[in-house]
Amino acid sequence: MINDYVKVRNLEEACDLLKSGNATIIGGGTTIFELYERGLLQDVEVFVDLEKAGLDYILEDEAHYRIGSCVTFSRLLEEGTFLRNPQYMSLWEAIKAVKPMQVKNVATISGSVCSAIPFYDPPVALSSLGAKVVIAGSNGERVKEVKDFITGFLSRDLNRELVKELLLPKLPKGVGSSFIKFGRTRFDYGLVTVSCVVSVDEDGFIKSAKVFLGNYDQKPFEVVEVERALLDRRPEPNYLKGILRRLDETTPIPSIHGSSEYKKELAKTLTIRSILTAYERAMMGWRS
Numbered sequence: 642m643i644n645d646y647v648k649v650r651n652l653e654e655a656c657d658l659l660k661s662g663n664a665t666i667i668g669g670g671t672t673i674f675e676l677y678e679r680g681l682l683q684d685v686e687v688f689v690d691l692e693k694a695g696l697d698y699i700l701e702d703e704a705h706y707r708i709g710s711c712v713t714f715s716r717l718l719e720e721g722t723f724l725r726n727p728q729y730m731s732l733w734e735a736i737k738a739v740k741p742m743q744v745k746n747v748a749t750i751s752g753s754v755c756s757a758i759p760f761y762d763p764p765v766a767l768s769s770l771g772a773k774v775v776i777a778g779s780n781g782e783r784v785k786e787v788k789d790f791i792t793g794f795l796s797r798d799l800n801r802e803l804v805k806e807l808l809l810p811k812l813p814k815g816v817g818s819s820f821i822k823f824g825r826t827r828f829d830y831g832l833v834t835v836s837c838v839v840s841v842d843e844d845g846f847i848k849s850a851k852v853f854l855g856n857y858d859q860k861p862f863e864v865v866e867v868e869r870a871l872l873d874r875r876p877e878p879n880y881l882k883g884i885l886r887r888l889d890e891t892t893p894i895p896s897i898h899g900s901s902e903y904k905k906e907l908a909k910t911l912t913i914r915s916i917l918t919a920y921e922r923a924m925m926g927w928r929s
C-alpha cells in the first residue's frame with residue numbers, strides 16, 4: 642500500500658530509502674501507472690522520485706555518451722544530436738517508434754530499460770549498441786550491459802538499487818545501425834522489432850555484427866548465430882535469406898496478434914531489411 646512519495650535531492654537519499662526494501666523508483670511514471678492499476682505494486686510503500694537528484698544530464702567522456710536516468714525521450718531526441726549519426730540511428734528510430742508525444746515528454750530512457758517489458762523499443766536498440774547501465778545502491782556502484790541487466794519479463798538485476806545513468810559507447814566511423822518495428826498500426830507496440838549494428842571495413846566486409854529481436858523472447862533476444870555468419874561477408878540478400886533460416890530453430894513468444902510461426906517469418910524479413918540498412922549506413926561513414 643503506497644503511503645508516501647519522496648522527491649529526493651541526491652543519490653544518497655534515494656539509496657537510503659531503497660535500503661528498506663519497500664520503496665521503488667518512479668521515473669516518468671508511465672509504466673508504474675500500468676503496474677499499479679494491475680495490482681503489481683502491492684508491496685511498495687514509498688515512491689522515490691529522482692527529478693531533483695541531479696540526474697537529468699547528457700554528458701560525454703572519451704569512451705561514452707552518459708545519459709542521466711531522468712532524461713526523457715523528448716529531451717534525448719532534441720539534445721542528443723549524436724543520435725543522428727549512422728552509428729546510433731537504431732536508438733533514434735527506437736525512440737521515434739514511441740508515438741504518443743505525451744509519453745515521450747515524460748518517459749525516461751532509464752525507465753524504459755528498468756521496466757523490463759519485451760515489447761518496449763529502446764531496450765532492444767540499447768542492447769544491440771552495447772549500452773550499459775550504472776547501478777547505484779548503498780554498497781556503491783556497479784556497471785552492467787543492458788542485455789544482461791534485463792533478466793526476463795518484469796525482471797531486472799536490481800537489488801534495492803537504482804539506475805543512475807546509461808553509458809552509450811562511442812562507436813567509430815564505419816559503424817551503422819538500424820531499428821525496425823512492425824506493429825498492427827503505427828501507434829501499436831511492435832509485434833516483432835529488430836535492431837542491427839554492423840561495423841564494416843573500407844572494402845565493405847562486415848567486421849562485427851549485433852542483431853537483437855524485440856517481443857520475441859522475454860527479454861531482447863540476441864541472434865548470435867546470425868551475427869557470426871555475417872562476419873567477413875558482404876550482405877548479399879540471398880546469403881542473408883540463407884542465414885536467417887537459423888531462426889527456424891527458435892520459438893518466439895506468441896500473442897493474440899501473431900502466432901509463433903508468423904513472428905518467426907516476420908523476424909526473418911525485418912532482420913534482412915535492418916541488416917541491409919545498417920550496412921548502408923556503415924558504408925556512408927567511409928564515403929563521407
Ligand SMILES: Cc1cc2nc3c(=O)[nH]c(=O)nc-3n(C[C@H](O)[C@H](O)[C@H](O)COP(=O)(O)OP(=O)(O)OC[C@H]3O[C@@H](n4cnc5c(N)ncnc54)[C@H](O)[C@@H]3O)c2cc1C
Pocket residue numbers: 665666667668669670671672673674710738739740741744747748749750751752753754755756760761762763799802803804805828829830831
Ligand atoms: C500510451 C502509451 C504508449 C506507449 N507506446 C510505447 C511504444 O510504442 N514503444 C515503447 O517502447 N514504449 C511505449 N510505451 C511505454 C513507455 O515507453 C514506458 O512506459 C516508459 O519508457 C517507462 O519510462 P518511465 O520513465 O515512465 O518509467 P516509470 O513508469 O517511472 O518506471 C518503470 C519501471 O522502471 C523503474 N524505474 C524507473 N526509473 C528507474 C531508475 N532510474 N532506477 C531503477 N528503476 C527505475 C520503476 O520502478 C518501474 O518499475 C507506451 C506507454 C504508453 C502509456
